[in-house]
Amino acid sequence: MAIQVSGVNKAFGGTPVLSDVSIDVAAGSLTALLGPSGGGKSTLLRVIAGLETPDTGTVLISGVDATRLSPQRRNVGFVFQHYAAFKHMSVFKNVAFGLEIRKRPKDEIRKRVMELLELVHLENFADRYPAQLSGGQRQRMALARALAVEPQVLLLDEPFGALDAQVRKELRTWLRRLHDEVHVTTVFVTHDQEEAIEVADTIVVLADGQVKQIGSPTEVYDNPADPFVMRFLGPVTELDGRLVRPHDIEIGAAQENGSVPATVTRIVRLGFEVRVELLIDGQEAWAQVTRSTVERLNLRPDQVIHVWPSPAARSLALSTTPA
Numbered sequence: 123m124a125i126q127v128s129g130v131n132k133a134f135g136g137t138p139v140l141s142d143v144s145i146d147v148a149a150g151s152l153t154a155l156l157g158p159s160g161g162g163k164s165t166l167l168r169v170i171a172g173l174e175t176p177d178t179g180t181v182l183i184s185g186v187d188a189t190r191l192s193p194q195r196r197n198v199g200f201v202f203q204h205y206a207a208f209k210h211m212s213v214f215k216n217v218a219f220g221l222e223i224r225k226r227p228k229d230e231i232r233k234r235v236m237e238l239l240e241l242v243h244l245e246n247f248a249d250r251y252p253a254q255l256s257g258g259q260r261q262r263m264a265l266a267r268a269l270a271v272e273p274q275v276l277l278l279d280e281p282f283g284a285l286d287a288q289v290r291k292e293l294r295t296w297l298r299r300l301h302d303e304v305h306v307t308t309v310f311v312t313h314d315q316e317e318a319i320e321v322a323d324t325i326v327v328l329a330d331g332q333v334k335q336i337g338s339p340t341e342v343y344d345n346p347a348d349p350f351v352m353r354f355l356g357p358v359t360e361l362d363g364r365l366v367r368p369h370d371i372e373i374g375a376a377q378e379n380g381s382v383p384a385t386v387t388r389i390v391r392l393g394f395e396v397r398v399e400l401l402i403d404g405q406e407a408w409a410q411v412t413r414s415t416v417e418r419l420n421l422r423p424d425q426v427i428h429v430w431p432s433p434a435a436r437s438l439a440l441s442t443t444p445a
């Protein structure tokens with residue numbers, strides 16, 4: 123394991139922020155810490171980085187107890203949402219910084235920085251200043267800088283959080299590819315479930331300072347540990363007292379085995395997919411279906427149809443939903 127966090131507790135002013143948190147991060151993996159705002163993601167990342175000391179518990183990095191080591195001695199690289207670049211230094215100098223303070227030979231620095239700039243697709247921007255880069259380019263420079271000193275672990279706290287949706291999406295794909303090339307153990311914080319699902323090989327769901335579930339994106343999406351995780355990972359609706367994914371609801375004109383009658387209240391076309399809003403026994407629900415289904419059934423508001431969970435549907439009983 124590259125990182126082993128065991129039984130970590132951390133409170134600020136008597137308020138627990140991390141409660142008995144244990145996670146193992148496999149070497150070379152790309153792990154997302156996912157959860158709602160205030161759930162403790164950044165605090166856990168800072169504990170791994172050495173920027174916070176846990177009240178109890180331990181942090182091992184590459185098998186070495188790092189719990190009391192300073193950040194500098196942990197050999198970790200960080201990137202934060204608002205990256206503090208050296209404004210008066212070129213992109214080249216920013217990336218070279220960590221190597222220069224380690225007094226590496228000039229030739230070696232030049233070679234390494236140019237390799238890194240190629241890796242993050244900024245090879246033509248070496249002489250620019252940070253102010254002359256876009257937000258996305260600046261975060262890529264930050265990643266190159268963090269990677270320059272060959273950290274054992276790369277820690278990213280919402281690295282694309284301040285960027286617009288389009289750039290965020292591009293950088294997600296780019297981060298995944300970069301990781302496939304470099305394989306450095308990476309832990310990144312995000313509150314965006316789509317980002318975690320798309321980029322990570324392992325997702326740690328963290329809420330109220332507790333680990334709610336750890337698994338691959340497919341595991342946490344398809345087999346959520348509880349209704350909270352299910353709601354957090356993707357859209358849900360209620361059917362017959364159970365929580366289901368709206369794309370797991372089938373609809374038809376005639377009654378089927380296990381179906382319930384539903385009244386169509388609204389039809390919203392979202393490109394290929396259609397959101398069919400329903401009233402089932404006085405309760406609101408919705409199904410996500412394809413455009414061809416809507417056309418085949420000639421769906422209209424006020425129409426009474428029949429709905430049932432698809433055979434492969436995953437569902438959770440609602441009675442366990444926390445208040």
Ligand SMILES: Nc1ncnc2c1ncn2[C@@H]1O[C@H](COP(=O)(O)OP(=O)(O)OP(=O)(O)O)[C@@H](O)[C@H]1O
Nearest residue numbers: 134135139157158159160161162163164165166313
């Ligand atoms: N240095 C601090 N002093 C006091 N309280 C803190 C400190 N750092 C964090 N907290 C509190 O700890 C809780 C968890 O914060 P944390 O930043 O870890 O959550 P998060 O899941 O990363 O949320 P976000 O996505 O909003 O950053 C919050 O209630 C926050 O106010």
